[in-house]
Every structure is written in C-alpha cells, then in structure tokens.
Amino acid sequence: MTAKAIADKRTLVEYLEAKARRLRWDIIKMVGLARSGHPGGSLSAADIVTTLFFHEMKHKPENKNWPDRDRFVLSKGHAAPVLYAALAESGYFPREDLWTLRKIDSHLQGHPDMRKTPGVEISTGSLGMGFSTAVGMALGLRLDGRNSRVYTLIGDGESQEGIIWEAAMFAAQHKLDNLVGILDYNNMQIDGLVSEIVDIQPVVAKWPAFGWHVIEINGHKVEQILDALDEARSIKGKPTMIVANTIKGKCVSFMERVVDFHGKAPTDEEVDKALAEIEALGPLG
Amino acid sequence: MSEKRATREAYGEALVELGHEYPNIVVLEADLAKSTTTIKFKKEFPERFFDCGVAEQNMMAMAAGLATTGKVCYTGSFAIFATGRAFEQVRNTISYPKLNVKICPTHAGITVGPDGASHQTVEDIALMRVIPGMMVIVPADFYEAKKAIKVAVEVEGPVFIRLGRAAVPTIFDDSYNFVPGKAVRLREGQDVSILATGIMVGAGLKSAEDLGRQGISAEVVNVSTIKPLDEETILSSVEKTGKVVVAEEHSIIGGLGSAVAELLCEKHPVPVARVGIKDQFGRSGEPAELLKHYGLTSEDISQAARQLTAY
Numbered sequence: 001m002t003a004k005a006i007a008d009k010r011t012l013v014e015y016l017e018a019k020a021r022r023l024r025w026d027i028i029k030m031v032g033l034a035r036s037g038h039p040g041g042s043l044s045a046a047d048i049v050t051t052l053f054f055h056e057m058k059h060k061p062e063n064k065n066w067p068d069r070d071r072f073v074l075s076k077g078h079a080a081p082v083l084y085a086a087l088a089e090s091g092y093f094p095r096e097d098l099w100t101l102r103k104i105d106s107h108l109q110g111h112p113d114m115r116k117t118p119g120v121e122i123s124t125g126s127l128g129m130g131f132s133t134a135v136g137m138a139l140g141l142r143l144d145g146r147n148s149r150v151y152t153l154i155g156d157g158e159s160q161e162g163i164i165w166e167a168a169m170f171a172a173q174h175k176l177d178n179l180v181g182i183l184d185y186n187n188m189q190i191d192g193l194v195s196e197i198v199d200i201q202p203v204v205a206k207w208p209a210f211g212w213h214v215i216e217i218n219g220h221k222v223e224q225i226l227d228a229l230d231e232a233r234s235i236k237g238k239p240t241m242i243v244a245n246t247i248k249g250k251c252v253s254f255m256e257r258v259v260d261f262h263g264k265a266p267t268d269e270e271v272d273k274a275l276a277e278i279e280a281l282g283p284l285g
Numbered sequence: 286m287s288e289k290r291a292t293r294e295a296y297g298e299a300l301v302e303l304g305h306e307y308p309n310i311v312v313l314e315a316d317l318a319k320s321t322t323t324i325k326f327k328k329e330f331p332e333r334f335f336d337c338g339v340a341e342q343n344m345m346a347m348a349a350g351l352a353t354t355g356k357v358c359y360t361g362s363f364a365i366f367a368t369g370r371a372f373e374q375v376r377n378t379i380s381y382p383k384l385n386v387k388i389c390p391t392h393a394g395i396t397v398g399p400d401g402a403s404h405q406t407v408e409d410i411a412l413m414r415v416i417p418g419m420m421v422i423v424p425a426d427f428y429e430a431k432k433a434i435k436v437a438v439e440v441e442g443p444v445f446i447r448l449g450r451a452a453v454p455t456i457f458d459d460s461y462n463f464v465p466g467k468a469v470r471l472r473e474g475q476d477v478s479i480l481a482t483g484i485m486v487g488a489g490l491k492s493a494e495d496l497g498r499q500g501i502s503a504e505v506v507n508v509s510t511i512k513p514l515d516e517e518t519i520l521s522s523v524e525k526t527g528k529v530v531v532a533e534e535h536s537i538i539g540g541l542g543s544a545v546a547e548l549l550c551e552k553h554p555v556p557v558a559r560v561g562i563k564d565q566f567g568r569s570g571e572p573a574e575l576l577k578h579y580g581l582t583s584e585d586i587s588q589a590a591r592q593l594t595a596y
C-alpha cells in the first residue's frame with residue numbers, strides 16, 4: 001500500500017504515524033549499533049521526514065535520477081540517520097545497510113554523501129550550506145521548466161548561520177515558489193538551548209520579513225504537516241517556510257529534551273528500552 | 286608583443302561564446318559584474334545570469350545545487366572572496382561531491398594595484414591546491430585564459446582558474462591550444478629551467494633573453510596547470526638543466542614553488558630558487574611598482590638564475 005492510494009485522511013494519518021515509528025525504531029537501532037551519531041535531532045525530524053518521503057514528494061526509488069522527481073535536502077546533515085531510515089524504507093537500498101552506519105567502507109557516512117548513498121541529493125554536514133544548495137536546485141529546476149519541488153530541512157541552531165539569510169533573500173528575490181523550507185524548531189543545539197545561546201526569535205516574523213510565506217505548526221502532528229505542505233503548494237510567487245515546533249529526542253522518554261542526546265549514542269540497555277517504548281506506541285509501518 | 290590585455294577580460298568573452306554553445310551554462314556573480322566582466326554574459330543571456338548580491342558563500346553553495354540539476358556553473362567575484370570568504374563552501378559543497386562548478390575569480394595576486402592588501406591575494410593558489418581533486422589553472426595571458434575558461438566546461442568537476450585585473454603583455458594568440466594538465470616548454474635551454482606561471486611567464490621569457498646575452502642558456506616552461514602538475518614535462522626539463530627557478534605572483538608558500546619543490550625533493554633533488562612573494566601581504570601601488578617592490582620582475586628571475594648557475 002502506498003500513501004497516495006489512501007483516500008481518507010484518518011487512514012492516511014495512521015499510515016504515516018506507523019511509518020514514523022518505523023523510522024524512529026531504525027534510528028535508535030542504527031545509532032546504537034554505530035555507537036555514535038545524532039539521535040536527538042533525527043527523532044525530532046522523524047514525522048516531517050516521514051510525511052515528505054511517504055506522501056508529499058514524488059520520487060522513484062527504482063529510478064533515482066528521474067529528472068522530474070522532487071528533491072529533499074537535509075541541510076541539518078547530522079540528522080543523517082532519519083534520512084537513511086527514510087531512504088531504506090523507500091527502497092533506495094536494503095534495510096540491512098542501516099546497520100553499517102559510520103563503519104569503514106559503509107556507503108552510509110556520518111553525514112550524507114551524494115556520491116555514496118543512493119537517494120541523497122547533495123552532500124551536507126557543514127551547517128547552512130544545504131539550504132543554499134536547495135535554493136540552487138529550485139532555481140535550476142525552474143530554469144528547465146520542471147514542476148519539481150524542493151524541500152529542505154534546517155535546524156534552529158543552524159539558523160544562526162549567516163548563509164541561511166543570504167539564501168533566504170535570494171530565494172525571495174527570485175520568487176522561488178517551488179521551494180519549501182522546514183525549520184525543525186526543537187530549541188536545542190549542542191551547547192544548550194537556542195533561546196539561551198543566540199536566540200532566533202521572533203522566527204515566525206523573521207521569515208515573512210525576508211519575503212517568505214510562513215506557516216507555524218506542531219511538527220509532530222502528521223495532520224498539521226500534511227495541511228502545511230498543501231498550503232505551501234498553493235502559495236505562488238514566494239517560497240514557504242514551515243516553522244515546525246518539535247521536541248528533540250521525541251518518542252524516547254529519556255532522550256526527550258535532553259541536550260546531551262544531540263550527538264551521543266544510547267548504550268545497549270538504553271537501545272532496548274527505547275525500542276520497547278517506540279513499539280508500545282503502536283504498530284511499526 | 287605590444288598588445289596588453291588583462292586575463293579577466295577573457296572571462297566575459299569566453300562566457301559569451303560558451304553561452305551560445307552550451308545551453309546548460311549558468312553564470313553566478315556576487316555584485317562585481319563589471320569588474321569580473323561577467324556583465325557581457327548578463328547582456329547576452331540575462332535568463333542564465335544570477336547576481337547573488339554581496340553573498341559569496343551563498344553563491345558558491347547555490348552553484349553546487351544548480352550543478353546537481355545538470356547546469357555547469359561559472360562563479361565569479363574577486364579571488365580573495367571566492368577562495369577566502371567562501372573557502373569552506375568550495376571545499377565541502379562543491380569539491381567534496383565533485384560538482385561541476387568552475388571557480389574563475391578575477392583580481393588575483395598583487396597586480397590588483399591601488400586597492401591594497403585587503404583585495405590582493407598571495408594565498409589563493411595554496412588554498413585551492415590543497416583541496417582534493419581541485420584542478421588549479423593559472424593562465425599566462427589573455428589567450429590562454431580564454432582557452433582555459435572554455436576548455437574547463439569539458440572537465441568534469443571543479444576547476445579553479447585564476448584571473449588578474451591588470452593589463453599584461455600577451456604571449457600567445459588565438460591559435461594557442463590549451464590542454465589542461467600540460468605544461469608547455471616555450472624556450473629551450475641547457476643551464477637552468479625557469480618554471481613560471483601566470484603573468485610571470487612573460488617575465489620568465491624576458492629573463493631568458495637577458496640571460497642568453499650573459500652566456501646562460503635558460504629553458505622556460507609555462508606551468509599553467511598547477512594541479513595536476515605535469516611531472517613529466519617538468520622532470521624532463523630539470524633532468525637536463527639540473528637547476529630550477531620557479532616564478533609566480535603568489536606567496537612562495539603553497540603555490541607553484543611549493544608544488545615543484547615537493548615534486549623534485551621526491552623524484553629528482555636539485556637546487557631550486559623560488560621567486561614569489563616572501564610571506565608578506567600586499568600593499569597599495571601601481572602594478573608595475575608592486576611587482577618591483579615584491580621582487581617579481583624579469584631581473585629578479587635572472588638574478589636567481591645567475592646565483593644558481595654560479596656554483
């Protein structure tokens with residue numbers, strides 16, 4: 001069954017929620033096996049990434065270079081586990097590959113590598129740049145007259161980078177309405193709370209001030225994500241930024257809102273506990 | 286050799302010719318279209334020209350994004366900003382994924398002139414040369430620059446082409462054939478090899494003439510591709526002469542002088558003299574005054590050659 005085939009919204013939401021649980025389960029498992037990686041920001045983005053890959057975006061895993069596909073750019077590249085889980089679940093490569101994350105000779109590098117991993121549109125990891133590359137992609141696709149759309153996920157800590165705002169102005173200037181940014185607003189970075197380090201508030205006012213359409217949602221409510229993506233598609237003449245309020249470490253009790261789980265793998269015991277918690281939430285998609 | 290033209294002039298001209306030939310060429314600029322001469326492309330192909338404003342980092346990363354959609358992107362700006370301000374974008378987002386972006390900044394070296402040290406580069410070759418897989422080209426004159434910019438479109442992946450602001454004497458003409466990765470022996474000699482790049486090639490040729498009159502037979506090699514280095518041509522010259530003067534409008538640290546020293550230390554150790562900027566910043570002045578001040582004239586090359594051959 002594919003999400004596109006589901007007509008009724010309730011069933012679609014349930015389908016996507018189950019997929020998101022699958023992605024979260026895989027994130028914990030792969031980071032645990034790798035003994036390093038970034039679980040917190042992967043978990044906070046899981047519902048957004050799920051909705052993009054399993055409903056919103058047109059893409060063909062069996063034909064990854066299909067020119068008319070929509071593009072996804074993980075600008076906050078450290079959240080690679082959530083992207084890898086989505087790519088495996090979509091069929092870009094076998095799920096077993098996930099268990100090789102960060103190992104020597106694995107195609108799953110610590111940060112996304114477009115030359116190694118099928119389905120990765122651009123290499124990221126250095127914060128801020130992915131967002132600019134997404135603007136470049138949107139421009140290139142429009143030049144070719146394609147109706148493909150570009151989706152890019154940025155972090156709130158990442159939003160402290162100047163290049164984000166350089167790119168924001170360019171995208172608005174060129175009315176790139178085939179571009180959608182999604183801000184994973186979990187209010188956490190490495191050293192602590194974004195609001196206590198260098199606050200990005202009032203971010204819901206900043207994006208419109210930079211010429212973007214802005215939509216604020218709860219980034220864990222699939223229904224709200226679906227509606228926001230629909231709205232973004234209807235906006236003409238400007239790019240859209242979806243400010244998604246999220247919780248870092250979402251769905252694992254001892255990781256939620258814990259700064260340290262930004263870039264720390266769970267122990268074997270913690271992995272078992274986390275997987276059990278996720279399974280208890282409902283079936284895995 | 287009366288004609289004088291800046292290598293940057295070749296940029297706009299080559300881009301226009303490329304634009305007609307290749308519909309997938311896109312030119313990005315960072316608010317310097319007149320200086321870099323990309324304005325010529327803008328006039329001809331406004332729909333494929335994007336001025337990114339004063340935002341070089343965004344320009345470089347966007348070029349990478351455009352390249353993923355099948356475009357060949359030429360990016361401008363001054364050398365200090367393209368290689369300095371946007372270094373990490375060039376490193377991580379263009380070079381690491383081997384994307385088809387050509388980095389052709391102008392105003393490299395000290396011959397920028399009166400703008401002074403903030404706008405001159407003595408380190409751009411070094412910065413680009415250390416990036417894995419980056420091709421580094423320093424054209425000797427307008428004609429070589431034009432050919433290099435055009436040939437770069439056929440090279441898969443990132444290419445850095447270093448262009449200058451000042452009008453300098455031309456050496457070649459329209460019939461010149463540039464081959465990436467190939468150093469070219471411009472003059473045969475027996476006693477010393479002058480390996481020169483960029484505007485120092487002209488100075489090297491003049492020096493070889495002067496040395497000839499003083500009884501020293503100098504060979505001159507134009508090393509316009511600094512990476513990958515044409516080891517074969519350089520070694521065959523050096524094996525014959527046994528002495529080397531390297532000349533470049535760049536710091537003696539990290540540029541052609543370093544590249545040649547690295548090669549020769551491993552494969553054929555011989556005395557090497559490096560004519561270049563001696564670990565200093567530039568300063569304001571007219572190009573000719575600056576070349577004299579920093580020891581980058583044909584006479585400086587000759588002096589280095591005389592010292593080497595005196596042993």
Ligand SMILES: Cc1ncc(C[n+]2csc(CCOP(=O)(O)OP(=O)(O)O)c2C)c(N)n1
Nearest residue numbers: 041078125126127155156157158188189190
């Ligand atoms: C240019 C750059 N500087 C620093 C880092 C190191 N780093 C990795 S993640 C991170 C914090 C990112 O915070 P945020 O964007 O909020 O991501 P999230 O909390 O959603 O995971 C930092 C500083 C980096 N990857 N790139």
